[in-house]
Amino acid sequence: MGDLELQPLVLYVDDERANRIVFEQSLGSDFRIKSVSDGPAALAILDAEDVAALVTDMRMPGMSGEELLRIAKERKPATIRMVVTAYADVDPILRAINEGLVARYIIKPWIRAELVQVLRWAIEAWTFTRNSTALYARLMETERLATLGSIAGMLVHDLKQPLMSLLINVEHLRELAKAAPILQDSLSRTPLALEEKTRLSELVDDLDPVTTDLKASAMHLSSLIDGLRELSRPRDRSSKVEFADPLPIVRHAMAVCQEIALTAHASIDYQGPGVLPRVAISATELTQILINLVQNGAQAVAARGAPQGKVSIVARTESNMLELCVRDDGVGMPPDVLGRVGTPFFTTRAEGTGLGLAQCQRLIGSAGGRLRIESALGIGTTVTIVLPVAA
Numbered sequence: 001m002g003d004l005e006l007q008p009l010v011l012y013v014d015d016e017r018a019n020r021i022v023f024e025q026s027l028g029s030d031f032r033i034k035s036v037s038d039g040p041a042a043l044a045i046l047d048a049e050d051v052a053a054l055v056t057d058m059r060m061p062g063m064s065g066e067e068l069l070r071i072a073k074e075r076k077p078a079t080i081r082m083v084v085t086a087y088a089d090v091d092p093i094l095r096a097i098n099e100g101l102v103a104r105y106i107i108k109p110w111i112r113a114e115l116v117q118v119l120r121w122a123i124e125a126w127t128f129t130r131n132s133t134a135l136y137a138r139l140m141e142t143e144r145l146a147t148l149g150s151i152a153g154m155l156v157h158d159l160k161q162p163l164m165s166l167l168i169n170v171e172h173l174r175e176l177a178k179a180a181p182i183l184q185d186s187l188s189r190t191p192l193a194l195e196e197k198t199r200l201s202e203l204v205d206d207l208d209p210v211t212t213d214l215k216a217s218a219m220h221l222s223s224l225i226d227g228l229r230e231l232s233r234p235r236d237r238s239s240k241v242e243f244a245d246p247l248p249i250v251r252h253a254m255a256v257c258q259e260i261a262l263t264a265h266a267s268i269d270y271q272g273p274g275v276l277p278r279v280a281i282s283a284t285e286l287t288q289i290l291i292n293l294v295q296n297g298a299q300a301v302a303a304r305g306a307p308q309g310k311v312s313i314v315a316r317t318e319s320n321m322l323e324l325c326v327r328d329d330g331v332g333m334p335p336d337v338l339g340r341v342g343t344p345f346f347t348t349r350a351e352g353t354g355l356g357l358a359q360c361q362r363l364i365g366s367a368g369g370r371l372r373i374e375s376a377l378g379i380g381t382t383v384t385i386v387l388p389v390a391a
C-alpha cells in the first residue's frame, strides 16, 4: 500500500492495554494506527489530525464508547466510526447504528483477515465521501441496512432453538388435549364442589382449541423465521450452476399441495408435454418456487369458496426457455394488492408471512429467469415463470 506514513489514520480506542497491543501488532504492518486508552485522548487526536476511521470499544470507564461516538460525529462527521464489541451487546449496537453513530461493528474476538477488510473498506469510504455530505449520507444508509440485515441473520439463528422447544412442547400439550374426554369423565366422578368442578371442566374443554391455536401460531412463527433466514442468507454466486428436471418437481409440488386443494374443493392438474427439458436452477429451489405458487393458487381458490375450483400448471417450451404458468380461478387480486405482492412481508392473509412471492422472485432472478403476475379480481390469477433451459 505504499508508504505507511502517507496513509490515512486509523484511531483505536480501548481501555485494555493488551487489546491495544494486539490491535497494533497485528494490523500495524498494513495500516497507520494510533491507539489510546480513553475517550478524551481520542478526542484530542481527532481534533489535531485527519482521522479516517475511529474504532472504539463500547464499555470503558469514564467516557463510554457511545459518548465518544456521539461527540466524534458532531465534531468530525466525515470520520468513519466503528465499534468493536461483544456479541451480547446487540441492543446498544442496534441503537448506535440506527442513530447513525456507527457504520459497522466488529464482533470480539475478531479475526485479522476480517478486520483488515473492514479497515480497508473504511479508508476507502472515507477517501471517497470526506468531501461530500450527500455521498456520505447515502453510504451510511446503505451500510445501516446491510448491518441490520446481518443482525437479523444472527437473531434468526438464535430464535431457532427456543422455537424448536416450543414446537415440541406444543405437541406434548396436544397429547394432553386428546385425553380431554377421559379427564372430563374422571372429573365428573370426583367429589368436588360444583363451582370448582364447572371451572375445571371449562378449562379441560379449552385444551383442544387452545392447543390447536398455539400450534398454528408456533407454525406461523416457524415459517416466518425460515423466510427471514432465507432472506438474510447471501447466495453463493461462486457455486456451480445446477440443473433440474422439472416434471418430477411439478408432480411433487402438486402432491404436497393436495391437502389444501382438497379442503378448498379444488383440483390441481398439469397441462403440457410429457417430457420437459432440464432447466438451469437447483431442484430444491424450483421445488420451493412451485410449492409456493401452487399453495397461493389453492389458497385463492379456497378463499373464493366456489364449489369447483382449479389450479393448473401449464408448461411450454420456447426456443431455449421453459415457461411454467401456475393458473388459478380463485379470488384474484385488486390492482393495489397486485402492485405490492412480492414486497417482503406484504400479505393479505391472516396466517400469511408475505415471504412466498418475494422468495420466488429472488430465486428466479438469481437463476437468470423472470416472473410475471397477471390477476383479475373475482376471476383468477396466473403467475408465469420463465427459466433458461440447460445448454
Ligand SMILES: Nc1ncnc2c1ncn2[C@@H]1O[C@H](COP(=O)(O)OP(=O)(O)O)[C@@H](O)[C@H]1O
Binding pocket: 292, 296, 297, 300, 328, 330, 331, 332, 333, 337, 341, 342, 346, 347, 348, 349, 351, 352, 353, 354, 355, 356, 357, 358, 380, 381
Ligand atoms: N394466486 C393468488 N391469488 C390471489 N392472491 C394472491 C395469489 N398469490 C398471492 N396472492 C396475494 O399476494 C399476497 C402475498 O403472497 P405471498 O408472498 O405468497 O405471501 P403469503 O402467502 O404468506 O401471504 C397474498 O397474501 C395474497 O394477497
Ligand SMILES: [Mg+2]
Binding pocket: 292, 295, 296, 356, 357
Ligand atoms: Mg404464499
